[in-house]
Amino acid sequence: MEFTTMGGLMVWGTLVGLDLATLAQVMIARPIVAGVVAGWIVGDAQSGLIVGAILELFAMEVLPFGAARYPDYGLGAVAAAATAAGAPDVFGIGIAVAVGLVIAYVGEMSIQFVRQRTTVDIQRHRDVIDSGDVRVIYRLHRRGILRDFGRAASLTAGGLILAVVVRATIPGTLTLRGAVVLSAVAIGIGLGTTFVSGVRVTRDARHGWIWLVSGLIAGTVWAVR
């Protein structure tokens, strides 16, 4: 991977990581967006879309209610797109999704670490905050954003290193059958996860099951026509 490509992915990955909760939340952190742009940066937007779409199926499980914990699938999609780019057909997909899931999971833990550090920082300045000292409030808020910036940048770097290592080692050890099975398993888990998310969404909706089943029937007709 060229230096400029790595640089582009670093910038994009950091923005994606920040967008998850800290900055804007315009949802560039969703895998379908993060994967496509990362794929385009490495010269293969189509592979980026495919791994992004599979990780999007996983990300459907995320209902970020309150201060819930959830995997950072956007950063996972950046690493997955870097892994899958240029791989022939199904060879890269399953492995790339596995890389993406590992980074997403590490991302989930890293968010907790960042929030814990911010909590300690705030606890140290409790009295000053309660007295309404605006400079201290601003400083602590900026530090929280900077911590997440550091998290996103280092996780992007970690994901890219993992992608380079995996690309250099694993694909050559797999048969075509093994690669297909790996891809099928990744897609299957994603589809199953999305179905369960659909069921969860129906809980609050009036006649929710009818809407979900109607969609399934219409989608099946559309897909087989």
Add this chain to the structure above:
Amino acid sequence: MKRGLMAAMTRLFVFQGSMNHERLQGLGMAVAIEPLLRDLNGGRGGEAYRHAMGRAAGFFNTHPYLAGLAVGSIAKAEHEGVSSQQIDRLRAALKGPLGSLGDRIVWAGVLPAAAAIGLIVATRAHPFVAAATFLLLFNAVHVALRVWGLLAGWRTGLRVAEALRHPVLQAGLVASGPLAAVAIGFAIPVVAAWLTADFGEAAKWGTAGVAVATAIATRWLTPTFGAARLGILVLVVTLVLGWVW
């Protein structure tokens, strides 16, 4: 005050910048509301300003896209000279309803619906068209909620409940769930057909089998395990089996 509202609006986009386990979004609330408090009696160095900032930085947790409604209404109440006890009650009263409303409309409605539509578009169009479709659909609602929330909160102040009864918001509450359900349902077979188009029959049935097993496992057997962990576990086992096989 127009400049104050603009500044508050901008800052709402970093509302969760210092999310933490003690005050959750408290500091973000203080940062967002600050431009609207500058012209309280005594100005930036005044007692009213400092007390209001101290109150604003306390524990707060709600839906980030509807936080503007709380920011606007609390700032308005501070300007109207409402007592600190009443403002504390207003804060406490807004957290739950705004959180619940935002969760149902956005996280369980608009977000999965837009993502599912983006996935459906991905099966037929250029990658950037799919990503752009998702971003446009989602952010049309997202940005509208943020802008409306802040302005409505500022306009209504303590009477913020009037804003929560807005017919568009109520319609969104009713429609977003069914929309998400039908979009997800439609996306599943369409995306499955697209992603497995190059597979043989055995691999297609295998994919379906894994999907059913995953649905059973994540819905009934291990609902708290999470798809990411399940995916890592199963893919690593599959990889090892692939090497041995």
